[in-house]
Amino acid sequence: MTETTEYHVASFIAQVDVSKEDAVRKSIEATPGAEIHASNDTGKIVFTIEADNQRIIGNYADQIKDQSGIFTLAPVYHQYLEE
Structure with missing residues (x-):
């Protein structure tokens, strides 16, 4: 049996309380596979999260959206590739 390697990347837009933006940015940047783009x-x-499966991305997105200072977190795009 051949094991396939998965690659997932998902993008998000967060609307945050500007008075807590620095803390939110630090939290996103501390998330494995996350990168702020704008x-x-x-x-x-606007940021992305890269991971080996979509469950990991979902867990990280849930952790980010539940923190103080996030008004909304909207998924924009999800790409999945097998290698």
Whole structure:
């Protein structure tokens, strides 16, 4: 039996309380596989999470969205590849 390697990347847009943006950014940056790609002065942060399976991405997204300072967290795109 050949084991396939999965690669997942998902992108998100978070709307955050601007007074807590630094803490939210630090939390996202501390998440394994996460990278912030854009943000603006109204509290929007665009980021991706890369992982070996979608369950890991879902768990990380849940941890991020449940923290203080996040108003909304919307998934934008999810790509899955097998190698």
